Amino acid sequence: MQSQTQANHWDIFCAVVDNYGDIGVTWRLAKQLAKEYGLAVNLWVDDLASFGHILPKLDPKCASQNFEGVCIKHWDTPLTQEYQPGDVLIEAFACELPPEVLDQITALHRSGNQVPVWLNLEYLSAEDWVEGCHGLPSLQRSGLKKQFYFPGFTPKTGGLICEADLLQRRQAWQDNNERQAFFETLGLSGIQTDHTVISLFSYESDSLEALCRHWQQGDNQIHLLVPIGRSLNSLGAFVDPQGPLTPGSRYSHGKLTIHLLPMTDQQGYDRLLWSSDFNIVRGEDSFLRAQWAAKPFIWHIYPQEEDYHLIKLEAFMAFYCHNLAPEIASAWKKLNIGFNQGAQETLPSLWQQVDNAHSALTQHAQNWPNEALNDADLATRLVQFVKNS
Numbered sequence: 001m002q003s004q005t006q007a008n009h010w011d012i013f014c015a016v017v018d019n020y021g022d023i024g025v026t027w028r029l030a031k032q033l034a035k036e037y038g039l040a041v042n043l044w045v046d047d048l049a050s051f052g053h054i055l056p057k058l059d060p061k062c063a064s065q066n067f068e069g070v071c072i073k074h075w076d077t078p079l080t081q082e083y084q085p086g087d088v089l090i091e092a093f094a095c096e097l098p099p100e101v102l103d104q105i106t107a108l109h110r111s112g113n114q115v116p117v118w119l120n121l122e123y124l125s126a127e128d129w130v131e132g133c134h135g136l137p138s139l140q141r142s143g144l145k146k147q148f149y150f151p152g153f154t155p156k157t158g159g160l161i162c163e164a165d166l167l168q169r170r171q172a173w174q175d176n177n178e179r180q181a182f183f184e185t186l187g188l189s190g191i192q193t194d195h196t197v198i199s200l201f202s203y204e205s206d207s208l209e210a211l212c213r214h215w216q217q218g219d220n221q222i223h224l225l226v227p228i229g230r231s232l233n234s235l236g237a238f239v240d241p242q243g244p245l246t247p248g249s250r251y252s253h254g255k256l257t258i259h260l261l262p263m264t265d266q267q268g269y270d271r272l273l274w275s276s277d278f279n280i281v282r283g284e285d286s287f288l289r290a291q292w293a294a295k296p297f298i299w300h301i302y303p304q305e306e307d308y309h310l311i312k313l314e315a316f317m318a319f320y321c322h323n324l325a326p327e328i329a330s331a332w333k334k335l336n337i338g339f340n341q342g343a344q345e346t347l348p349s350l351w352q353q354v355d356n357a358h359s360a361l362t363q364h365a366q367n368w369p370n371e372a373l374n375d376a377d378l379a380t381r382l383v384q385f386v387k388n389s
């Protein structure tokens with residue numbers, strides 16, 4: 001397989017901590033840098049089996065393979081494939097670079113040669129402090145300079161990952177009403193145009209059972225589309241926990257039908273979000289893609305110690321709601337907090353209030369992407385940042 005050995009290539013290193021967010025974010029970025037900026041990108045990943053869940057064509061046993069213009073390389077220990085220093089070296093989410101890489105760039109630096117621009121791509125947060133930390137240097141003992149690159153929602157941050165044509169493609173998909181044909185490709189049947197479709201990709205949560213009980217007794221037919229994963233661990237009362245829980249299974253309870261789906265590649269997941277009336281998402285990447293889907297959503301934020309994640313949730317909600325009618329903003333915020341806190345008793349009424357405001361929230365969700373992008377997405381700002389470094 002061809003790897004990127006030209007002097008002007010970029011290397012991105014990604015260690016999969018858990019779940020799919022680390023690899024999901026770096027894979028999106030690598031694809032976009034290759035496609036829109038013609039950059040030669042090596043994406044080094046320590047866990048190809050996890051990556052395979054969101055890129056089913058990937059061969060987890062292959063050390064080097066090309067997809068969508070990106071060379072995906074297995075990051076093993078010790079590193080068996082040669083690293084050649086390029087223009088840029090990105091360590092994603094403070095993963096520790098392999099010693100073989102550090103040794104090479106240190107040797108380059110010591111011999112007075114040019115070293116790659118070395119960046120630590122951080123997690124996304126809407127908190128105030130991000131602006132002050134974006135771009136800060138972190139001086140290394142070796143004398144090398146590493147800089148923090150913080151994604152974010154304001155012009156003084158590193159921006160948000162969004163491909164140049166994404167919003168247009170999503171709009172065309174929704175205008176052309178592609179959803180029914182898409183559901184057919186997924187083998188879904190029985191979804192009529194006046195039914196409500198909700199996608200679910202969350203962590204385990206007691207909130208799920210509370211919402212399902214409510215939906216089961218509602219007036220409207222609801223279809224809950226669930227890619228196989230952690231959400232199912234909390235739906236034991238609604239799916240057959242002894243059963244094989246395979247894609248294609250469906251379970252009906254009153255007005256609620258739960259459909260199990262396979263995990264697909266990222267493009268397929270985007271389409272699922274575009275095709276749903278409401279999305280329940282999590283982590284970092286699906287959270288952002290729900291915003292680009294321009295539909296109302298609940299964010300199940302990745303839990304952190306001492307409930308720090310609730311501070312991050314509040315910071316984002318303040319941004320998202322700043323120009324939303326106060327009573328709608330309040331209902332949507334309470335639903336998100338209630339979901340994240342597992343507030344089983346209050347969730348049905350919180351859901352109802354948000355559901356009543358569905359068209360206003362959808363309108364808001366449609367305006368949000370352009371506002372959030374602030375004229376430049378993350379890749380555009382990153383390329384500029386590197387030019388200025």
Ligand SMILES: Cc1cn([C@H]2C[C@H](O)[C@@H](COP(=O)(O)OP(=O)(O)O[C@H]3O[C@@H](C)[C@H](O)[C@@H](O)[C@H]3O)O2)c(=O)[nH]c1=O
Nearest residue numbers: 019020021024054227263264265266269283284285286
């Ligand atoms: C359901 C589904 C998801 N995906 C992708 C979308 C995203 O790129 C990825 C999921 O990533 P996230 O939404 O970020 O959620 P996550 O929970 O998987 O990842 C998390 O990992 C932790 C280690 C981080 O600290 C969190 O911040 C977060 O990133 O999976 C598919 O490609 N196909 C699918 O069918």
